[in-house]
Amino acid sequence: MYGPGDVRVVDAPEPRIEQPTDAVLRTVVACVCGSDLHPYHSIEPSEAGRSMGHEMIGVVEEIGADVRTVTPGDVVIVPFVFSCGECEFCRAGLQTSCRFAGLSVPTGAGGAQAERRRAPFADGTLYRVDVAEDDERMPGLLTLSDVYGTGWHAAVTGGVAPGKDVVVIGDGAVGLLAVLSARQLGAERIILMGRHEARTDLGRRYGATDVVAARGEEGVAAVRELTGGFGAHVVIDAVGHLPAYEQALGAVRAGGTVTRVGVPQYADAPLQRVQFTGNVTVTGGVAPVRAYIDDLLPGVLDGTVDPGAVFDRELSLGEAADGYRLMDDRAALKVMLRP
Amino acid sequence: MYGPGDVRVVDAPEPRIEQPTDAVLRTVVACVCGSDLHPYHSIEPSEAGRSMGHEMIGVVEEIGADVRTVTPGDVVIVPFVFSCGECEFCRAGLQTSCRFAGLSVPTGAGGAQAERRRAPFADGTLYRVDVAEDDERMPGLLTLSDVYGTGWHAAVTGGVAPGKDVVVIGDGAVGLLAVLSARQLGAERIILMGRHEARTDLGRRYGATDVVAARGEEGVAAVRELTGGFGAHVVIDAVGHLPAYEQALGAVRAGGTVTRVGVPQYADAPLQRVQFTGNVTVTGGVAPVRAYIDDLLPGVLDGTVDPGAVFDRELSLGEAADGYRLMDDRAALKVMLRP
Incomplete structure (x- = not known):
């Protein structure tokens, strides 16, 4: 990759053993x-x-x-x-x-x-x-x-378990596999936030019970409505952009967990008072x-x-x-x- | 309180029952x-x-x-x-x-x-x-x-347990009672970061094994030295100011937890990439x-x-x-x- 949008296929030197552990x-x-x-x-x-x-x-x-x-x-x-x-x-x-x-x-x-x-x-x-x-x-x-291990990491670090309401923000591969992982870990209600129908259809196949296409405040309101007004126990941010993080903090229940597996594209995270007042845990990271x-x-x-x-x-x-x-x-x- | 530094003792109306649940x-x-x-x-x-x-x-x-x-x-x-x-x-x-x-x-x-x-x-x-x-x-x-319940909340949400290295930032009442709580929950190494000797002495009485007076990078380096270079499993921020939070993220081990019980005096938290790369959990909040x-x-x-x-x-x-x-x-x- 030589610049934004500039991907080229070129000849490179043949790789060779450089260290005895290679x-x-x-x-x-x-x-x-x-x-x-x-x-x-x-x-x-x-x-x-x-x-x-x-x-x-x-x-x-x-x-x-x-x-x-x-x-x-x-x-x-x-x-x-x-x-x-x-x-x-x-x-x-x-x-x-x-x-x-x-x-x-x-x-x-x-x-x-x-x-x-x-x-x-x-x-x-x-x-x-x-x-x-x-x-x-x-x-x-x-x-x-x-991507599967990363979606799994999200679900595991988020503490997904039977009885938990889970929101997954993002219908990319990681988001969809976070849905699959949440289902495997026993979540019953899994709300997938995404607007690309072919993807959210696969999300339903993987176990999403609800799909919310709306974003921002409207999306948060839809999640709250689906979760008795409380928000979800676990919100997985599989995007990494700031609006997704803000959406996550809006959609999570007090005492709940936001877990991030989308690489944060922001240096500072806002809403620290919201997180603190609601005892929201923010976890996740680069998946092992x-x-x-x-x-x-x-x-x-x-x-x-x-x-x-x-x-x-x-x-x-x-x-x-x-x-x-x-x-x-x-x-x-x-x-x-x-x- | 009528303004910064302006506390007065005044006559107020006698309280009375206003609701049947009062x-x-x-x-x-x-x-x-x-x-x-x-x-x-x-x-x-x-x-x-x-x-x-x-x-x-x-x-x-x-x-x-x-x-x-x-x-x-x-x-x-x-x-x-x-x-x-x-x-x-x-x-x-x-x-x-x-x-x-x-x-x-x-x-x-x-x-x-x-x-x-x-x-x-x-x-x-x-x-x-x-x-x-x-x-x-x-x-x-x-x-x-x-303050005791708040210190306890820090230790509980931080996941303090036997075998964990714990850092407590702040030698105020909450910090000292977080030390006591961490000891009650079985932590062996408890590093108290504070520089007021009468307070840190009480911290030692409550169970602190080490006291670090240094702050900032120097303080972080001292914690890393005490924890095999890795940082602590749990860092409790009992201050709430941004430098304490930055110190917490510096002192915590990869995969560890920062728990905040000092009310954040900042709206945005920096170091999001550090938190993400190191799989650091940030938790805590207003203590129930x-x-x-x-x-x-x-x-x-x-x-x-x-x-x-x-x-x-x-x-x-x-x-x-x-x-x-x-x-x-x-x-x-x-x-x-x-x-």
Whole structure:
């Protein structure tokens, strides 16, 4: 990505083992993330460009001397943050706070929207899964590298449980998979706030009981009406823009929880008095998706859930620029890329 | 209070039963709260003035026709927020979000720094306690109307438990009682951030294992050093000013919790990216102290704990202006007022 709206597919140096803990992966599937649209709008133009993409299923091609848990030929899920697997936070299941944690770019590993890629900390990061490269469940497996784990993180940190009213703000892939996660955790009433009908229909399939298209004060009023005037116990912000956060604080019940998994596009959050007076908890953050694969993989493999349905378009890696454009125009929900 | 620094003791109309759910109380003890110092600095001057005070032990003198749970002659703890006792939030133990909740001023009930006072929602608010008016445990009992319950709320909402490192920012009465509460909930390492030695000494008596006088970046560095470089699992902000909040976000561990019981004196909170990246939970709020009396009263009565030690000065109600001045000058930690 060379500037706002400027995505190019170029030849890059072949990745190679640089550290004994590295692996080199060949891409099976990758995709474009809603969060990739933030730099798509606002990245500083540069001649060097930025290597993009952080969701991927790969095949291990080569491993460094210290790698023990994966071996060439393995199909692996690649969580969007690399993690050492050994430090205090990795052991606690908060791999996104690993002492060495990094997205692809800070670690110099190159993005996942590529034919091949170096994976640092292969043992702590890669998750081997016993499927063939052409497995039809590949879309669902790919969601475990980010969006399903992120939606799950929202539901878990929000404290979703049976009897809780849940609001999900945002009908992107993360929002929809937060709906699915909330349903899996036993929520009965799940109100999806979104206005793109094809997406909210998928949200209903995932378990949304109500859809609210209105936003702002009108949207908040609709949620309050659906929740006996009280607001929801848990509100999930799967957007990240300030109006969504304000909407979340309007829609949450006193004593309830707002959990954010959309990357905040604001430095300051207003409404501190509202939060304080109502004893509202604000939680969430960058999802440690590596920690959730154990829990989520079985349902994907046995077909209990179908998170892969968030992919409504498939393009080749060479068409990546079209993928960004389709998602930015909201003509596609989530675009899968294959080499 | 007629303006910043302008506290006067004046004759006011005798309170009387206005609603059938009211009681009229005669004051046994009242006090000045750290939060009273916010208007003491910044209240809009007015000719009418504002009736102050929200912490009190009283004797019931008169009750309305519908009052069932207290009777004239009863000694009662008066929580700082009135609550109906019947609505959704009262039943859930979040009386501060009662449909009718109010501090004394919004309910028109008059403040607690007075000889007599009307108490709305007597059944839902007042807590009868079987002691004589001259009981020596009165200071401890008085803390149950606000500061001990508020410190306890901080520790509970922060998730304090055995094995957790806890930081308490602020050596006022709430901060010190948050230390006591954290100790009661099993925290082993409790770091008190404060620089007033008489207060931090009391903090040590209450269970603080470490005292950090430094503030800002230096204070954060000291906390990190004491916590293996990671920061504390729980940071309690018992101040409410923005630098304390920034200090809290600096001192908290990734995946940890900042809980605020100091009323935020800021509308916007910065560092949203820091909070999000580190999966930091921000919780707390106005403490529903009514809900905690059942838990905290036995320890006060049997002497297991001594929360009343936060009162280091006693004045008459007529000397209330001196009480404000002493607390504002930090010459007194907390001033008790007796008629």
